[in-house]
Amino acid sequence: xxxxxxxxxxxxxxxxxxxxxxxxxxxxxxxxxxxxxxxxxxxxxxxxxxxxxxxxxxxxxxxxxxxxxxxxxxxxxxxxxxxxxxxxxxxxxxxxxxxxxxxxxxxxxxxxxxxxxxxxxxxxxxxxxxxxxxxxxxxxxxxxxxxxxxxxxxxxxxxxxxxxxxxxxxxxxxxxxxxxxxxxxxxxxxxxxxxxxxxxxxxxxxxxxxxxxxxxxxxxxxxxxxxxxxxxxxxxxxxxxxxxxxxx
Amino acid sequence: xxxxxxxxxxxxxxxxxxxxxxxxxxxxxxxxxxxxxxxxxxxxxxxxxxxxxxxxxxxxxxxxxxxxxxxxxxxxxxxxxxxxxxxxxxxxxxxxxxxxxxxxxxxxxxxxxxxxxxxxxxxxxxxxxxxxxxxxxxxxxxxxxxxxxxxxxxxxxxxxxxxxxxxxxxxxxxxxxxxxxxxxxxxxxxxxxxxxxxxxxxxxxxxxxxxxxxxxxxxxxxxxxxxxxxxxxxxxxxxxxxxxxxxxxxxxxxxxxxxxxxxxx
Numbered sequence: 425x426x427x428x429x430x431x432x433x434x435x436x437x438x439x440x441x442x443x444x445x446x447x448x449x450x451x452x453x454x455x456x457x458x459x460x461x462x463x464x465x466x467x468x469x470x471x472x473x474x475x476x477x478x479x480x481x482x483x484x485x486x487x488x489x490x491x492x493x494x495x496x497x498x499x500x501x502x503x504x505x506x507x508x509x510x511x512x513x514x515x516x517x518x519x520x521x522x523x524x525x526x527x528x529x530x531x532x533x534x535x536x537x538x539x540x541x542x543x544x545x546x547x548x549x550x551x552x553x554x555x556x557x558x559x560x561x562x563x564x565x566x567x568x569x570x571x572x573x574x575x576x577x578x579x580x581x582x583x584x585x586x587x588x589x590x591x592x593x594x595x596x597x598x599x600x601x602x603x604x605x606x607x608x609x610x611x612x613x614x615x616x617x618x619x620x621x622x623x624x625x626x627x628x629x630x631x632x633x634x635x636x637x638x639x640x641x642x643x644x645x646x647x648x649x650x651x652x653x654x655x656x657x658x659x660x661x662x663x664x665x666x667x668x669x670x671x672x
Numbered sequence: 673x674x675x676x677x678x679x680x681x682x683x684x685x686x687x688x689x690x691x692x693x694x695x696x697x698x699x700x701x702x703x704x705x706x707x708x709x710x711x712x713x714x715x716x717x718x719x720x721x722x723x724x725x726x727x728x729x730x731x732x733x734x735x736x737x738x739x740x741x742x743x744x745x746x747x748x749x750x751x752x753x754x755x756x757x758x759x760x761x762x763x764x765x766x767x768x769x770x771x772x773x774x775x776x777x778x779x780x781x782x783x784x785x786x787x788x789x790x791x792x793x794x795x796x797x798x799x800x801x802x803x804x805x806x807x808x809x810x811x812x813x814x815x816x817x818x819x820x821x822x823x824x825x826x827x828x829x830x831x832x833x834x835x836x837x838x839x840x841x842x843x844x845x846x847x848x849x850x851x852x853x854x855x856x857x858x859x860x861x862x863x864x865x866x867x868x869x870x871x872x873x874x875x876x877x878x879x880x881x882x883x884x885x886x887x888x889x890x891x892x893x894x895x896x897x898x899x900x901x902x903x904x905x906x907x908x909x910x911x912x913x914x915x916x917x918x919x920x921x922x923x924x925x926x927x928x929x930x931x932x933x934x935x936x937x
């Protein structure tokens with residue numbers, strides 16, 4: 425237990441101390457909110473979709489969580505390079521505990537980043553219709569954080585250097601983001617695209633988050649929650665197993 | 673005879689390549705053993721197996737009476753290690769790095785605080801304990817790593833090229849600490865180095881590995897007598913030859929190069 429806690433604490437300290445990373449990570453969501461939010465706003469409204477900022481905000485929150493969480497998981501590669509990974513692997517602590525502490529720490533960081541972006545959304549003009557569902561919104565934010573940190577960890581367990589990083593960004597993270605319903609509604613899509621979105625875990629996260637913050641849902645809370653919990657447990661098991669296979 | 677490490681018929685294969693080829697040796701309790709060999713001879717691979725980081729292909733290793741394959745947690749509690757390359761978290765302070773290690777090794781809070789203070793004073797870093805490690809020089813980082821490796825009171829200390837890239841003053845200082853630990857705490861020291869004069873001065877016994885095989889072991893005087901040479905360096909060169917060994921750059925080395933080129937993130 426102590427090991428999980430200190431690993432979690434370490435991830436938080438690292439996040440808190442790299443202020444440039446913290447603020448840098450806010451640039452992207454702000455750009456998306458301002459450029460897309462106000463750029464597409466008029467068209468979206470004419471098409472009868474209502475306020476685009478209100479539609480977009482949960483998507484942008486999910487986006488910032490996705491990027492922070494994935495990066496937090498992939499950071500293992502840096503630990504490997506700086507040698508700190510070895511220090512943890514020779515300790516009399518099970519690898520499952522190390523992986524769990526790391527993942528919880530990374531997820532907490534991504535979650536906090538999501539909260540900050542939520543506040544920025546409110547500043548820019550996003551309105552939450554009902555505060556009763558706020559706990560549900562926070563729950564979905566945390567599940568997205570947890571899933572994608574574990575996902576990043578699982579991927580990074582199989583990589584020895586950063587060479588594959590652009591590959592992961594362009595062929596995994598970007599498609600996950602664009603096909604999640606963060607930017608446009610998932611209804612009335614061409615059927616091939618629709619099928620793909622159904623296999624995207626983030627689509628359920630965005631859907632649940634949007635619903636909880638007062639927007640229109642596609643899948644419904646129950647389904648969103650079940651899918652996210654299931655894939656999170658699955659990835660924790662797979663990632664945990666891959667982490668035990670790491671050799672340094 | 674009172675062996676704290678006993679290695680029997682140890683072999684490690686990576687695919688078809690045999691990195692360590694059926695070696696056997698023992699390390700006595702309280703002795704200082706220098707494990708020498710040219711680049712790529714199998715030193716680091718052997719250390720990784722001794723410290724449970726790599727599974728063995730064949731043979732057995734007992735560390736402090738525990739089997740590395742079947743009792744890894746007991747083995748890990750028995751030793752401290754200073755790796756060839758840095759293994760500190762640069763973003764954390766010296767104290768936090770020590771604290772992290774203490775918690776990971778299950779040292780109780782009060783005892784942990786006492787030992788951290790004692791050890792940081794020992795390596796003369798107490799005054800700068802709250803500074804992030806990224807501000808430290810190479811020598812300070814090494815001293816911190818040694819101090820960190822001792823928090824859980826290990827029976828054995830592994831040092832993989834601990835003095836690589838350090839100036840002579842820092843090197844002398846480091847060996848002073850290490851020899852003192854060996855004398856006062858009866859701590860067994862197992863180290864590798866490329867500086868033969870260090871090994872000659874510090875070690876009670878030498879083992880030389882080349883191409884995955886231990887080619888000789890014994891006291892410095894015995895090795896010199898055996899090869900009819902005046903210094904350990906001459907003896908070493910006579911035993912392993914003068915040709916330069918190739919060692920393919922691992923992905924990790926390339927990454928390190930990239931880091932040097934691009935600087936810190």
